[in-house]
Amino acid sequence: MEDLELLSDFSSFLKEKKEEGKKIIGFISHDNIPEELFDAGGFIPLRLMFGGNDDLMTASHDFLPPSTCAFAQSCIGLFSLKPRSYKFLEFIDYFLVSNHCVSDICASEIISKYFNIPRLNFYISYTKTNNSLTYLKLELQDLKQNLESIMGSKIENEDLLNSIKKYNNFKKKLLEFNKLYVKGSEKLKIIQKALLFGPDFHPTLENIIQKYKENSNDFENTSKDVILTGCSIFINDYIIDLIEEGGANIVFYDTWIGNSYFSQIISDDLIEAEKDPLNLFVHRFNKNIYGDHSVPNFLENKIAQILDMYHQYKQKTGKKLAVINHIIKFCDHISIMSSFFKNKLQDQGIPVLNLERDYSKANKGQLSTRIEAFLEMI
Numbered sequence: 001m002e003d004l005e006l007l008s009d010f011s012s013f014l015k016e017k018k019e020e021g022k023k024i025i026g027f028i029s030h031d032n033i034p035e036e037l038f039d040a041g042g043f044i045p046l047r048l049m050f051g052g053n054d055d056l057m058t059a060s061h062d063f064l065p066p067s068t069c070a071f072a073q074s075c076i077g078l079f080s081l082k083p084r085s086y087k088f089l090e091f092i093d094y095f096l097v098s099n100h101c102v103s104d105i106c107a108s109e110i111i112s113k114y115f116n117i118p119r120l121n122f123y124i125s126y127t128k129t130n131n132s133l134t135y136l137k138l139e140l141q142d143l144k145q146n147l148e149s150i151m152g153s154k155i156e157n158e159d160l161l162n163s164i165k166k167y168n169n170f171k172k173k174l175l176e177f178n179k180l181y182v183k184g185s186e187k188l189k190i191i192q193k194a195l196l197f198g199p200d201f202h203p204t205l206e207n208i209i210q211k212y213k214e215n216s217n218d219f220e221n222t223s224k225d226v227i228l229t230g231c232s233i234f235i236n237d238y239i240i241d242l243i244e245e246g247g248a249n250i251v252f253y254d255t256w257i258g259n260s261y262f263s264q265i266i267s268d269d270l271i272e273a274e275k276d277p278l279n280l281f282v283h284r285f286n287k288n289i290y291g292d293h294s295v296p297n298f299l300e301n302k303i304a305q306i307l308d309m310y311h312q313y314k315q316k317t318g319k320k321l322a323v324i325n326h327i328i329k330f331c332d333h334i335s336i337m338s339s340f341f342k343n344k345l346q347d348q349g350i351p352v353l354n355l356e357r358d359y360s361k362a363n364k365g366q367l368s369t370r371i372e373a374f375l376e377m378i
């Protein structure tokens with residue numbers, strides 16, 4: 001069921017920001033996007049991070065074949081069908097076309113072109129060589145200049161540094177929240193809301209953490225603890241309910257709406273030492289070795305990271321974790337390596353469910369059965 005209250009609150013939030021003279025930049029939600037640059041320039045980043053449904057997917061088939069990933073299909077569907085609760089998408093002033101994956105580029109180009117939203121480009125290197133880092137710096141300079149010419153004012157280094165610190169502090173708070181042992185669906189809702197509203201949500205997040213700490217014994221978990229990796233669970237997606245009804249509790253979200261976002265913190269020492277703040281984004285990209293955008297060695301790094309989480313969790317709680325690898329249908333980045341990923345972890349005794357699906361409601365029963373069977377087995 002759609003969280004209408006969240007969407008309505010977000011709509012009011014954007015309206016207020018527009019009235020303050022801010023401009024809204026939409027983009028498809030993965031990682032490596034320099035939101036701090038938008039913030040420093042007087043823009044509001046709007047992540048497309050909404051789960052889909054049959055109607056949204058079908059509406060995208062006027063533009064792309066059904067073999068496009070279900071998330072990208074649904075993003076296009078949102079602009080094509082314009083559902084009432086997503087009217088706030090009309091506030092978007094610019095759409096960022098970036099290259100996290102092929103579906104991301106195609107969907108972003110289509111949204112910009114066919115729904116008449118002026119386009120900004122930002123291409124992110126795939127490799128981490130000196131040349132690719134130099135290329136990324138040029139892209140950042142270009143994006144900065146474009147933002148400055150839209151607003152008619154320079155983005156000062158000091159303002160950019162302040163934005164970087166603000167986002168850093170926000171991510172640190174999210175990391176603190178992430179460590180709390182709370183029901184997985186509650187945790188997800190709060191992480192999703194935080195990413196949607198950005199650092200404006202920081203004070204609310206502090207209150208939430210305080211409340212959970214005061215009631216730390218309230219959550220009695222009889223479910224099996226799992227890590228969710230692969231594709232994110234986006235806002236209003238029913239999959240989290242199926243996972244919990246099947247008997248699992250997600251303790252760690254190793255996805256774009258999760259650890260891949262809030263682990264991207266730039267160290268204070270580096271911020272102090274660096275003269276050009278744009279270099280901080282290059283540095284952050286270079287250190288982001290677990291993101292699925294990165295080649296080479298992404299998969300090896302990801303497996304090492306999950307093993308590390310598994311052993312740390314076992315040491316801390318005495319419990320074993322299982323892994324659900326969430327694969328949105330036709331997501332090349334995650335699906336192409338799923339067999340290798342599963343085999344490597346299972347060789348180490350960690351059970352893995354490769355859960356591939358689209359947003360179709362008709363698949364719910366089959367998904368439930370697969371989740372239950374997996375949890376039964378472990």
Ligand code: SF4
Nearest residue numbers: 069071101103331332
């Ligand atoms: S293919 Fe995967 S990485 Fe690309 S937009 Fe779809 S879900 Fe995201």
